[in-house]
Each structure stands twice: as structure tokens, then as C-alpha cells.
Amino acid sequence: MxxxxxxxGRQNGVSGMHEDSxxxxxxxxxxxxxxxxxxxxxxxxxxxxxxxxxxxxxxxxxxxxxxxxxxxxxxxxxxxxxxxxxxxxxxxxxxxxxxxxxxxxxxxxxxxxxxxxxxxxxxxxxxxxxxxxxxxxxxxxxxxxxxxxxxxxxxxxxxxxxxxxxxxxxxxxxxxxxxxxxxxxxxxxxxxxxxxxxxxxxxxxxxxxxxxxxxxxxxxxxxxxxxxxxxxxxxxxxxxxxxxxxxxxxxxxxxxxRNPMCRLALLLWHLIASFLVGVGEPDIPLCRQILEPLLQNYPQGSIILFLKARLFVVSGEIDNAIHYFNRSIDAQSDYRQFHHICFWELLFAHSYLQDWKRAANNAKKLLDESRWSRCVYTYLLAIMINADETAPNRLDTCRILLDKIPSIRLRIAGKSIPVEKFCERKAKRFKATGSLLFAHYEFMYFWNGFSILKSNMLLVENILKDIEEQWSRVNSDDKDDESLYLLLKAVCLRTLNRYDDCEKCLLKLVDNESHLTDHFYLIPNAIFELAQLQSDLNRCEDAEALLHRARSYKGYSLETKLHFRIHSAMESLGTRTPMPQ
Structure with a gap:
């Protein structure tokens, strides 16, 4: 179809029923x-x-x-x-x-x-x-x-x-x-x-x-x-x-x-789920068509305004997205928890613009109001404050916040939440080394922020410039910090279609594998990015081999998130495990 x-749409015998409008x-x-x-x-x-x-x-x-x-x-x-x-x-x-x-x-x-x-x-x-x-x-x-x-x-x-x-x-x-x-x-x-x-x-x-x-x-x-x-x-x-x-x-x-719910389901898939469980390939023109009747019928609906904001995000129109997230918040007060989802989105939207102060403000709102994960919100507040070089008492504030993380982690049925375990490891590394270098961009990467930014090359160029300037000032021989720098730089370069430079960064990162003491998870992610690069260049067999190699790594931080992305990438290549009919 x-x-x-x-x-x-078509009526197909339902003319006697209520139309939404x-x-x-x-x-x-x-x-x-x-x-x-x-x-x-x-x-x-x-x-x-x-x-x-x-x-x-x-x-x-x-x-x-x-x-x-x-x-x-x-x-x-x-x-x-x-x-x-x-x-x-x-x-x-x-x-x-x-x-x-x-x-x-x-x-x-x-x-x-x-x-x-x-x-x-x-x-x-x-x-x-x-x-x-x-x-x-x-x-x-x-x-x-x-x-x-x-x-x-x-x-x-x-x-x-x-x-x-x-x-x-x-x-x-x-x-x-x-x-x-x-x-x-x-x-x-x-x-x-x-x-x-x-x-x-x-x-x-x-x-x-x-x-x-x-x-x-x-x-x-x-x-x-x-x-x-x-x-x-x-x-x-x-x-x-x-x-x-x-x-x-x-x-x-x-x-x-079910028609409005079907529209919502498709919008949620293209605008959110495709980034959470895949590599982020939404059909933006289709989303605009699906959303239009919902906007006509529910012009002040908080859910609809949120989806319009999210459509602006994946279209690279971040300022418009921020406007509609705030409209969604103002539209209702009964479901206060839905505001928290908007705060989360606003945190990332301001991060894409490198507005770290406003990003930190939204992290603080989440920490004060939401009970989903105080550990994650505390970590986000710390790394956003750290990114804002104008923040007063920046390092002391980060130290106080990160020291709290081990004691506020949650356990569900005796098991740790993977993202909280990641935050604790980063907090321990900060305590040992004093380094939170690129932690804000790293979190953006793991939440597929760079996939979203493919639609706005100027923002990617600004982030790449910021990454290179920060690295030139640090001049560190720490292989973990260097490897994170190489991954983030490579992702920006690939987004900007600078494939040769991207490949050099990723290969250098993979060569660092034996020298890493903390950031072991960067290696399978780098191999995955190499696979994506080969796919961009239509080298499908090389891409498939690299995806299998990335999937062979075990026991690293946020492993499940990468496995979802690997699965989606393999499906795009047509190499998904055959399913019974």
C-alpha cells in the first residue's frame, strides 16, 4: 500500500460514525x-x-x-x-x-x-x-x-x-x-x-x-x-x-x-522508536502528513504538540522544537510526569545548540521532580554544569554531585539498571582522574543525538569545532580520553561525509584497544561506526563482517543499546536472521 x-484515508463504510473533527x-x-x-x-x-x-x-x-x-x-x-x-x-x-x-x-x-x-x-x-x-x-x-x-x-x-x-x-x-x-x-x-x-x-x-x-x-x-x-x-x-x-x-x-491511535503509533515509531532501537531513519514527509489531521483535531493536545516538537527535532529545527516542547508543557497540568518527558527532550535540544546552562536547568528540573532515575539525572546535571565553562564553582559542584551517584543507584529485582551502572563508572573515573572530558557529547552519542543531527549540518560542524578546540587545550596522553575524542570526532566527520578522515579516526581508536583502562565500550561502538561507514560507501560485505565483529564483544557498558543498533543495521543490509513463516 x-x-x-x-x-x-478512505471511509470504507464508516460514514455513519463520528469523525474526529x-x-x-x-x-x-x-x-x-x-x-x-x-x-x-x-x-x-x-x-x-x-x-x-x-x-x-x-x-x-x-x-x-x-x-x-x-x-x-x-x-x-x-x-x-x-x-x-x-x-x-x-x-x-x-x-x-x-x-x-x-x-x-x-x-x-x-x-x-x-x-x-x-x-x-x-x-x-x-x-x-x-x-x-x-x-x-x-x-x-x-x-x-x-x-x-x-x-x-x-x-x-x-x-x-x-x-x-x-x-x-x-x-x-x-x-x-x-x-x-x-x-x-x-x-x-x-x-x-x-x-x-x-x-x-x-x-x-x-x-x-x-x-x-x-x-x-x-x-x-x-x-x-x-x-x-x-x-x-x-x-x-x-x-x-x-x-x-x-x-x-x-x-x-x-x-x-483506532485511527488516531494508529497515527500516534506510526509517529512514535518514526520520531522516537527508530532512534531508540535502531539507527534513526524516520520518514519525515510521511510524519508531516500523518500529523496534520491530529493538529487540526487536537490543536492544544499536549501529546500532539509534543510529537510536533519531536518532528522539528528530527528535522533539525531545534529552536522550533524548543518552542513546541514548551507549548506542550503549558497545555496541561494534570499529568505532571509528562512534563518530565518534555524536560528530557529540552535538555537534549539545548545540548544540540551547546546551550549548556539551559540544558543543566532542565536536568535540575528532572532531578527535583522525576522519580525515574535520580542517578541518571544527577549525572546529567553534573556533566552539563561541567560543559558550561562559565558556571561558578564548576568542578566542586561536579564533584559533590558525582559523589552521590553510588548511593542513589536503583536495583530492580536485584539487578542494576544499565544506564545507571554506566553513570556510576563515569563518576568513579572522575574521582580517580578528575576527567569528565566530552562526557556531555558522549551521553548525546549513546542517545543517538548525532543521528538526529544529520538533518542539520551546521550544528554538527559547531560540535566538531568545539570537540577539536577542547582537545587541543587538554593535550592529554590518556588513551581513554583520546579514544572518546576519536569516536566523537569520527561520528561528526561521517555525518559531514568526510569519510576518509572518519575512517582514520576509527582505525586509530581500535588500535588503542589494549591501552584502555576504563572506556572498553568504545571499541565495539567504534567497530559499529566503521560498519556504518562501509555501508555508506556501499561496501555491504565489509559492513556485515564488521557488524558481526562488533556483536562478538561482551560485558561492556550499555551493551544492549548497541545490540539494538547492530540488529537494525544488519536488517538494513538485508542480513537479518531468517524468521519462520
Whole structure:
């Protein structure tokens, strides 16, 4: 399917349903007190949930939650709507208590929805084996879809709660039923006779099925090969191409309940996830097309303004991005934790502009308000203050902050958080050597900041100039500092298409391997960058060999982050581990 045609959309029998833009005034002015009839039809509950979604995207969070809560223990779409609100809140805030509450509500929703699912007798099962299947009702088919959606939300919550291999395995088993439910929905969509059934009901079912199957495939396709092999054992597979095709198919069904959510899913993939779990290759023109209807329907929606800001970031328009992040913050005050996500983005946005004072201010806001990781926020505050050479008592402040890090690290199920372990190692190195050289650019690199800056060469040139000036002043013979300098310089040079100079830096860095005492993680990252360089030069076999070499390194800081990038790069080369059909 042509993505552009999907963005433009088609009605496909859903003209009788609410369009997002038609009822905005009704949504935002709706009474807090909602009267329900004793019995609501399937399309009535879908329409009610659609109104609730519009309330939510217009920052009427509590009103939306109240609208769904009343019948969440009786109606499957109210149960789905209520659990979706809790799920979105958890994704917005990333607070542990919200993640746990969302998991509980999603579990309860699954139980409610299960009551509406098809029940098959022994005779039905025998007839099904023989090719004669009892036709499901519209309610039973939608119950299967809603059940799959709640299970997918629970699976995503599992992955967000813990980055460990154990969590991935646990999540894989948890989504087994989800996988089977979506397969069943897909089979029903393709095989079930829809003759005589309401076209609007079918369109709602198709939109949800395609969105779910697409998201499911996309989510699994991002996992590194070692995780994929474990998933193969229990019968799963993920295909990015299939995922995108299905999501665009859902996107084409305008007017359906899931259409705004499908738009959000695609925007989150291109603008955020592609940088977190890949090498950052967003389709910016497509994002602009997908975002436009959301901006028209929810012009003050904090989530929508945030995504517009993020689109400006990946487009290299950092000043505009800062403006819209601040607008997103000002748009609502109910979900204070969502402000923290904006503070995080503002920290990096100001860093791209080398405005270290404002970057430090946002790190301080995170440290004061967010409970996600005081360790990471303390480290970020220290390295941003250190980068600001005009800051008073700079080194003393950094020393005080970094001394706190070992005592404020978190442990989840007895395990350390990888990024916190990295911060502690850097703090210990500062205590031993007094060096935080390039720590601010190093953190930017590990959060794929240089991939984002590909769209603004002037900013990259300014950073390269700053790196070279700082190195010329230091004149250090410390091989760890030199290696970090070489990596950061090489990344800038590659972005500026100065490939020969980039390769020289990376090869010199790799030659330093036996001399490193702290920054061992730079070697596999340098080899990965060499692979990316070879890929830029269309030397695919050399790139593949280097990626395999980078993947062979074990036990270094932020290893999982690099494995995600290696997996994405290998997929781009067409060398991904074959998956079962």
C-alpha cells in the first residue's frame, strides 16, 4: 500500500460514525456526570469510547477516565477504553506506580472482555476440525479483538518495566495468547462471512486488527537476534515490512476508533522508536502528513504538540522544537510526569545548540521532580554544569554531585539498571582522574543525538569545532580520553561525509584497544561506526563482517543499546536472521 494513500484515508463504510473533527466542541464541553442507558449496542459503546479518546487527546484526562470507569466492569469497550487510558498514562509518565496500576487495570479488562468472547462446545470444535465452523456474532469478533489489544498493552508494559533479558523472555511468554488472538482476528477478517453484517462494525474490526497485527510485528522486529531466537522457540515471529503494511492499512480507515491511535503509533515509531532501537531513519514527509489531521483535531493536545516538537527535532529545527516542547508543557497540568518527558527532550535540544546552562536547568528540573532515575539525572546535571565553562564553582559542584551517584543507584529485582551502572563508572573515573572530558557529547552519542543531527549540518560542524578546540587545550596522553575524542570526532566527520578522515579516526581508536583502562565500550561502538561507514560507501560485505565483529564483544557498558543498533543495521543490509513463516 502507498503510504500517502493511507494518510489521505478512505471511509470504507464508516460514514455513519463520528469523525474526529466533527464533535470536538461536544467532547471538550461534555459534562463530568455521564448518564448511561441500561443497554448499549456495540456501535454505541464504540462511539462512546471514540468520544472518550477525543477528550483524552484534548487534555481532558480525568473527564475521559470518568467516562469509561462507570461501565468498565460491564462493557468490553468501556473496559478497553479505561485500560487504554491507564496504559497511555503509564507510557507518558514511565512512573513505576503508573506502570503497575496500568498492568492491574489491563488484567481486569482482559477478564471483563473474556466474558464476551466466543465459547465453543465440544461439538463446535469437532465441526471446526471438519471445516464447518459456527459463525461468530459481531460482539464475539470484537471481543476477540479487544482481548488481543489488552494483552498487547500488558506485554508492552512488561518490556517497559525492565530492560533485562529475563524480562524479555517473560514478556515473550506473556504475549503468546496475544499473538494467537491477533492471528484469530486476522483469520476472521479474511475468512469470516461478513455478508449481512454492518459495514461500520466490519470497518472498526478491520482497523483494530490491522493496527494490532502491525504493531505486534513492528515491536518484535526490533528485538536483537539473541532475543528473536528465543521467541522463535515459542512460536513467534516479527516482520517490519508486514508491520508497516498493516499499520498503513489501518491508517486508511478514517473515522474509526483506532485511527488516531494508529497515527500516534506510526509517529512514535518514526520520531522516537527508530532512534531508540535502531539507527534513526524516520520518514519525515510521511510524519508531516500523518500529523496534520491530529493538529487540526487536537490543536492544544499536549501529546500532539509534543510529537510536533519531536518532528522539528528530527528535522533539525531545534529552536522550533524548543518552542513546541514548551507549548506542550503549558497545555496541561494534570499529568505532571509528562512534563518530565518534555524536560528530557529540552535538555537534549539545548545540548544540540551547546546551550549548556539551559540544558543543566532542565536536568535540575528532572532531578527535583522525576522519580525515574535520580542517578541518571544527577549525572546529567553534573556533566552539563561541567560543559558550561562559565558556571561558578564548576568542578566542586561536579564533584559533590558525582559523589552521590553510588548511593542513589536503583536495583530492580536485584539487578542494576544499565544506564545507571554506566553513570556510576563515569563518576568513579572522575574521582580517580578528575576527567569528565566530552562526557556531555558522549551521553548525546549513546542517545543517538548525532543521528538526529544529520538533518542539520551546521550544528554538527559547531560540535566538531568545539570537540577539536577542547582537545587541543587538554593535550592529554590518556588513551581513554583520546579514544572518546576519536569516536566523537569520527561520528561528526561521517555525518559531514568526510569519510576518509572518519575512517582514520576509527582505525586509530581500535588500535588503542589494549591501552584502555576504563572506556572498553568504545571499541565495539567504534567497530559499529566503521560498519556504518562501509555501508555508506556501499561496501555491504565489509559492513556485515564488521557488524558481526562488533556483536562478538561482551560485558561492556550499555551493551544492549548497541545490540539494538547492530540488529537494525544488519536488517538494513538485508542480513537479518531468517524468521519462520
Amino acid at each position: 502507498n503510504p500517502s494513500s493511507a494518510v489521505n 466533527d464533535d470536538i466542541d461536544e467532547f471538550v464541553d461534555a459534562s463530568d456526570k455521564i448518564q448511561y442507558e441500561s443497554s448499549l449496542s456495540l456501535l454505541d459503546t464504540i462511539a462512546e469510547t471514540q468520544i472518550t479518546l477525543n477528550l483524552f487527546l484534548n487534555n481532558k484526562f480525568q473527564m475521559a477516565e470518568d467516562r469509561m470507569c462507570g461501565l468498565a466492569d460491564k462493557s468490553m469497550y468501556h473496559a478497553l477504553g479505561y485500560s487504554s487510558i491507564k496504559f497511555i498514562r503509564a507510557m507518558m509518565t514511565c512512573e513505576r506506580q503508573d506502570l503497575e496500576k496500568a498492568s492491574e487495570v489491563c488484567k481486569n479488562a482482559s477478564n471483563v472482555i473474556s466474558k464476551f468472547r466466543a465459547k465453543f462446545s465440544i461439538a463446535d470444535s469437532i465441526y471446526r476440525i471438519g471445516g464447518q465452523e459456527r459463525a461468530l456474532t459481531e460482539t464475539e469478533m470484537h471481543a476477540e479483538l479487544c482481548y488481543a489489544e489488552t494483552l498487547l498493552a500488558r506485554a508492552i508494559l512488561t518490556f517497559f518495566s525492565d530492560e533485562s533479558l529475563t524480562s524479555f523472555v517473560r514478556g515473550a511468554f506473556r504475549i503468546r495468547n496475544c499473538y494467537q488472538s491477533y492471528k484469530e482476528c486476522q483469520r476472521l477478517l479474511n475468512c469470516q462471512s461478513w455478508e449481512g453484517k454492518d459495514e461500520a462494525v466490519k470497518a472498526q474490526f478491520e482497523s483494530g486488527t490491522r493496527m494490532g497485527v502491525g504493531t505486534f510485528n513492528l515491536l518484535l522486529s526490533t528485538l536483537p537476534s539473541r532475543i528473536l531466537r528465543l521467541l522463535e522457540v515459542v512460536g513467534f515471529s516479527g516482520d517490519k515490512g508486514v508491520g508497516m503494511m498493516e499499520l498503513h492499512g489501518s491508517l486508511a480507515l478514517n473515522g474509526t476508533l
